[in-house]
Amino acid sequence: MGGWRRRLALVTAALALMVAGCAPDQDGWRLTNITGLMPELAFTLTDDTGDTVTGADFRGRPVLMYFGYTHCPDVCPTTLTTLRRALGRLDGGAERVRVLFVTVDPARDTRAAMHRYVNAFGPQFVGLRGTPDQLQDLTRRYRVVYNRDKPDGRGNYLVAHSAAVFVFDRSGTPRLVARPSDQPADVAHDLRRLLPEG
């Protein structure tokens, strides 16, 4: 009896360790810490100048990646504005950060439309679009959804998509997730920590 009680205690202890090890703690970050959970930044897409770019092209810089579309009525402009304000709060190094805006609506978001849209937010903003397969690979990799609604009578439609901003460190490792409720000060706080980090 004592034998299996001891083994049961061991199993319980092992489970408790797993719980502790699974989810990273906040460790001083204000955004949600996802260190160790997701794969490094990798994709092949076309940027808003028409160049083919990959995840590796952004090594050495903190990267913020967000999925959205230019016809998005509210959440995309709000989120991108939050990011722009966060960059404005950085005393130095803001120019080294890149914000990747990946369109989930490549049918309407032409290269030119993306170019106009991201330039309105700042020089650090990069518009990215891809073929349906390229986009699917990327959304599957970061486990996010996007879903085109049925068009209305005039052919307008909404695209449901994730609201998260994925934050990568300079080595391309996903470290944090920003949610729509996070404030520019929180994003800036964590970016300041990521800028000198390698």
Add this chain to the structure above:
Amino acid sequence: MDAIRFLTPYEFSPTVLVATLLAAVLFARGQRAARRAGEPVGVWRGLGFWVGLGLTYAVLQTHIDYLSQHMFWVHRGQHLVLHHLGPILMVLAVPHAVMARALPAGLRERWLRPLWHHPLVHGSYRLLQNPVVASLLFVGIIYFWLLPSVHFAAMLNVAYYNAMNWSVLAEGLLFWWLILDPRSPAHGGLGFGVRMIMLWAVMPPQILLGAYISLNNGVLFEVYNICGRAWAVSPLVDQQIGGLLTWIPASMMSVITALIVLARWMRDSEGRPAARTEAA
């Protein structure tokens, strides 16, 4: 989404494909061998296995898996199949007895039987199948993967996600085999009274958890807000349906299996064999 695409894997898993094919081939060949030996596997037994295996494969390797990653209540439905319905249907068919017929005698006798009787394998099995341990594990594994921080990690990380689904399925097979083993206690099965107590004991914790989730006024599982839901449903409605799925159908499985155990218990105490050990 067109039907063909829906039926293809969202994230292809060679492990699931190989395991499913292996189980299917072994069971089909076992069925044929049993028929040739004049001891055919009963229609319902066979059907139960195929439906159970098919459902398990479907929730893992069709776009149901995509929906499960992006809608809490679909995820709960996926686990209802992986932890309850699929294993129940499969173990009711006593599949290892059928599959054993498909294995070459040499492999069975020279490798599998000694492996099974190895102290390490048999000892761990005996420990896992201790009624108290088995009941704690059955409930514990549901609670564990629904701890908000663990759930968050499992939904973002592919390795944790696969570990979650495999552990739930394996645990379901172990638990339901203990409950639905057709052998009477005289032939090595667990006492019917103990089985009834186990089925009763695992119910309140599942009801409690399901009620806690569905009646909670706050969003417990933030990860679906971050990655997005498969279609527009308010987070609390998603959570309420998910909680109800954890609560009601899961408890109903206990009730239905308790009826099966009860029927076997009555047959056994009437002196007739619950099921022939040989057929099992």
